[in-house]
Amino acid sequence: MYNELSYPGTPQLKTRVDILISNGDAAIVSILMDTPEFSFYSKLTTSPDEGHIIIGKGEAAAVALASTSGGTVASNNLKDVAAYVSELNLRHITTGDILIKALEASLITEDDGNITWSAMLAKKRKIGAASFSEYLHAHKE
Numbered sequence: 001m002y003n004e005l006s007y008p009g010t011p012q013l014k015t016r017v018d019i020l021i022s023n024g025d026a027a028i029v030s031i032l033m034d035t036p037e038f039s040f041y042s043k044l045t046t047s048p049d050e051g052h053i054i055i056g057k058g059e060a061a062a063v064a065l066a067s068t069s070g071g072t073v074a075s076n077n078l079k080d081v082a083a084y085v086s087e088l089n090l091r092h093i094t095t096g097d098i099l100i101k102a103l104e105a106s107l108i109t110e111d112d113g114n115i116t117w118s119a120m121l122a123k124k125r126k127i128g129a130a131s132f133s134e135y136l137h138a139h140k141e
Helices: 011-022 036-046 057-069 078-087 095-104 110-122 132-140
Strands: 072-074 091-093
Touching: 036 057, 057 072, 057 078, 072 078, 078 091, 095 110, 095 132, 110 132
Parallel strands: 072 091
Antiparallel strands: none
């Protein structure tokens, strides 16, 4: 989850996320033991079907929850999730897509997007552009 200390200068962003959660536009969801979500999550992280690779816990959680609840997989790790998104006919969105939607809805500024983008790059995330501004301009055309 968002941490104000991770993104200096943007305390309003956490407030806006909190508002999305309180309005029901976003949710924090847990995967409980002895549920279909947990069974699928365990399979993806320990013993996937033949022809599939073991995927990370975050991607597995996203795929398991989206597949059992009709949700959307939010992941930049296309290598791990692409097969499941295709096979299970899941909706998929990346951080760049989310930031563009948030910008269009006036939930963030372009500067907020660039701060988030820089923090992701600092964590060695592969997100396809040097800045959110660059990503934004490439996807507006």
